[in-house]
Amino acid sequence: MEPVSTGSLTAFLKFYGAAIAVTLAIAAVATVVIMMRFPRSPQEWAVGLICTVVSSLAGGSFIIVRWGLHEWVTDIWGMIALGGFFFVCGLPGWAIVRWTFNFINRQEGKTIVEVMREIKKVKDE
Structure with a gap:
């Protein structure tokens, strides 16, 4: 039986390292947003959490893909930097x-x- 190759182990660790960095960034931003703008109702709390998670994933992914920052997934500091994009x-x-x-x-x-008239009025100002 052949031992597990280091290549697949490294890929496994990079994937889960990226998943952990993204999860921590999203948890931090959701906590900050909800604590700074306290929701008025449980429904608003749920909407705030969902919107924060979706904008974090979509925006962070857009920045990483748009500027080719995939190469930063080489060490822990690159993961932390990418997590910062998800946070922001x-x-x-x-x-x-x-x-x-x-x-x-x-x-x-x-x-x-x-x-539509009100939108046009605001646009013209």
């Missing part, structure tokens, strides 16, 4: 969703034409 990208996610829903709530009862 998660911060604006909850704020953007909250602003969007506040705008939608203010438009309650208006027709689509009135909403």
Whole structure:
């Protein structure tokens, strides 16, 4: 029986190291966002958590793929740096969703034409 090759072991450790770095970054950003902007209800808490996780994963992944930062997955410091991208990208996610829903709530009862006029008015200012 052949021993486990170091190549597959290294790939295994890199994958789980990246998964741990991403998970820690997302947990940290979710904690920071929810503690700074305390949710008004349990539903808002769940929405905040989901939006923070999704924006962290999508934004961090976009930055890594767009600028080819995959090569940083060579040691622990590269993993920490990539985790920082996931952290930073998660911060604006909850704020953007909250602003969007506040705008939608203010438009309650208006027709689509009135909403479009208001958007156009804000755009022209």
